[in-house]
Amino acid sequence: MEATIDKETLLNELDSDYTVSPEAIAFYREKGYVKLKDVLSPTVLDYYGSIITDLVFRLNTLIKPMEERTTYERAFLQIMNLWREDEEAKAFVFSKRLAKIATDLMGVQGVRIYHDQALYKEPSGGITPWHADQFYWPLASPNTVTVWIPLQETPMAMGPLAFAEGSQHVEIGRDVEISDTSEKILADELQRQNFNVHDTPFDLGEVSYHAGWTFHRAGPNASNHPRKVMTMIYMDKDQIITQPRNKFQVADHAKWLNNAPIGSSPQDDLNPVLFSY
Template sequence: MQVTVDNPSLLKQLDEEYAVSPEAIAFYRENGYVKLKDVLSPEVLHYYGDIITGLVLKLNTLTKSMEERTTYERAFLQIMNLWREDKTAREFVFSRRLAKIAADLMGVDGVRLYHDQALYKEPSGGFTPWHADQFYWPLSSPKTVTVWIPLQDTPMEMGPLAFAEQSQGVEIGRNIEISDESERLLADELTKLNFNINDTPFELGEVSYHAGWTFHRAGPNTSGTPRKVMTMIYMDQDQTITKPLNSYQEADWTTWLESYPIGSKPESSLNPLLFVRE
């Protein structure tokens, strides 16, 4: 897909390769996530962050007060598939640099986009309950990964993403949607099983990648400013669509996979290839 070059030097940075160390790849495959420093420059984050923030403000439909919202609604404003709304946002979402990191971590020859989403935790926004993303996805393989990109420094009071290390390999909680119940049950189980939790802050330019079955959560935003985050979900180019197992997967199959046939590759116009090894 052709993109418009608004700022050639910044777009060049989004295409340049980032050298993922063997140690980082090994850490990701063992623990189900990895945090990488200096992946994106402050200039890239400020420029594209302003575009993303503008789209969030324009497209957001959640106007209820915090007191009226559910736990999920208090966690963040969630705006999806910004790449279809704005050509400059598309430049960011289609970053070859970020997509290649995903392919390197998973050890695959190419990745497709599942969808993107902006996650903005407002001041006084609540915690994000423990959950695993792939509960929502009608996909056959665990070779999925989400990049979590803070658009500002993210200290503890803003609610950085926290990961239960090595939880991608356990079967607990794979039938639980994100909710107060998932927070209670998974917090208890993860404690019983003695999983190490990494809940450290994020520096500007630092991003994380976590596997689809890795359990993660985030604390509340007790600061006075929004915690602004952009994410993209990648899947192995050889992924296949499976029969939905719950109503959420039914909705995802229709919304993000264009109801492509079960057993086929997700090759619709909504799921472009973002990186393929030459």
């Protein structure tokens, strides 16, 4: 009986309100990201973290030794759309609490899920090169945001996410895929244009939200433990699908948007609305 009560408490937390301060909203809109403390309790992270971890190791197909992997493969194990694999993972991904924060930060009327992804950086895993996520997405509006949820405390040695503040407003590097090249080109350009890079640890329960065009990266995992992170990508519920501009967007249009017609809104079965006013 007790387990049922506990689970109900967890679900209640995932759907409860988290008030984002006006200061945090203003910071997000200016800098392109924000870090928020105590968004999820240790109990929720522990319970759903173990479910997500089990799914990652069950669904992972990347088993090459680290030295044989590309830079991208060394960055993390990447498992997507866990919500379609497991009902409990779906409860976490569909959290109204997290979706409402995304809605409030962007100042829209509601958000849809684009997709989720677990990103597990193994011990000795390499850097995640500088990149902007929206390079991959055939979406018309910049009203997109990713929540980055570490499932454990994430000190600097584990490679927390770092953000180039205000970089969502510039057009540099918007045609570069994540790679050694993007790391070099963007590191040089961001430095040349004097962007401040925010690179700090994450406490347990602390999460970040970053805009689709905000440049970000992560250091290597120099610890002895995997850096376990769950992410969800949200878009304005009124987002419009645009003509793909590169081969990655062609693939994304098929995989995450079910080839819904160009100029239309995403469809509810694959991209349901998770929160709406």
